[in-house]
Amino acid sequence: MAARLLDGTAVALQIRREVAPAVAAFTERAGRPPGLGIVLVGEDPASEIYVRAKLKSAADEGLRADLHRVPATASLADVLGLVAQLNESDAHDGILVQSPLPAPMGEDAERRVFDLVRPDKDVDGFHPINVGRLVQNRATLRSCTPAGVMEMLKRSDIAVAGRRAVVIGRSDIVGKPMALLLLHHHATVTICHSRTVDLPAVAATADILVTAIGRPGFVTPAFVKPGATVIDVGTTQVSDRAIVERLFPTGSKRREVFERRGSLVVGDVHPDVAQVAGALSPVPGGVGPLTIAMLLKNTLAAAELRAGANG
């Protein structure tokens, strides 16, 4: 039987519909909308798409979002200087620095930038203070993608408490916070990574399997317990025809998209998993829209917190 499809676009819309009146109420009270400053360094094509989507979604729900572009040739000091300005700005409640930063800025560039963002404006939830609060289950600004996954589970009536969850991927921005949120919702959590031995067997113990590694079609039916919920966070822009042909049959919708555009966004989950899983989040249209909805929610929360702290 085919898995129930978890419609991230619909859940995101629900969240955005809840955020919009609260944004209007804040604007009325504060005399200004909640403000989000987005910093984009360089011209990475995927980042351009994500940033455009974030700007549009924020504007659609009544927030003020502005884009601060920095050329790829700029120095790390320039980026840090811009973040310092946004930290001081009264009009900005949230700051988001789009990842990845250009490689020449150095390996620890992102960490240095995220460390500088004021914790109360850190709408990505990446600052060590917010990560520490997350560990203690008292975070107000939680990392958007994992928080979006939890909303998807909750609003799709998928129970978490007492169930076995496996997270594949241990990054600071997805895997680790995802595991912590599942833990705080009383799942029994295992985290897997590139050194995990017999990954398919470990993954197949999961009632809820979340994959966030960025390897197209990596998670095959062998990784999935029949009836399990599978959440696909992975998004990889694929232009290699051989990969697309391996995953999607001729005549399928995804193949048509590839033929038209010459590339395709592909998740970590192999399409055959739909025959084994009980519920499955698609790519695209799964976790992506939720990440943006949670960003808007976090920006509103940051604005309300700052307004409360200032008055």
Ligand code: NAP
């Ligand atoms: P990342 O920092 O590159 O981390 C990838 C993780 O995957 C690492 O922990 C790595 O293990 C693990 N991994 C890689 N290959 C593996 C393998 N063969 N077997 C087991 N584990 C493996 O990536 P990220 O930032 O967490 O992002 C992960 C994916 O999510 C990407 O596709 C990204 O585009 C996507 N993403 C989507 C959204 C959204 O809104 N939909 C948001 C954020 C990220 P090691 O630690 O052992 O190296």
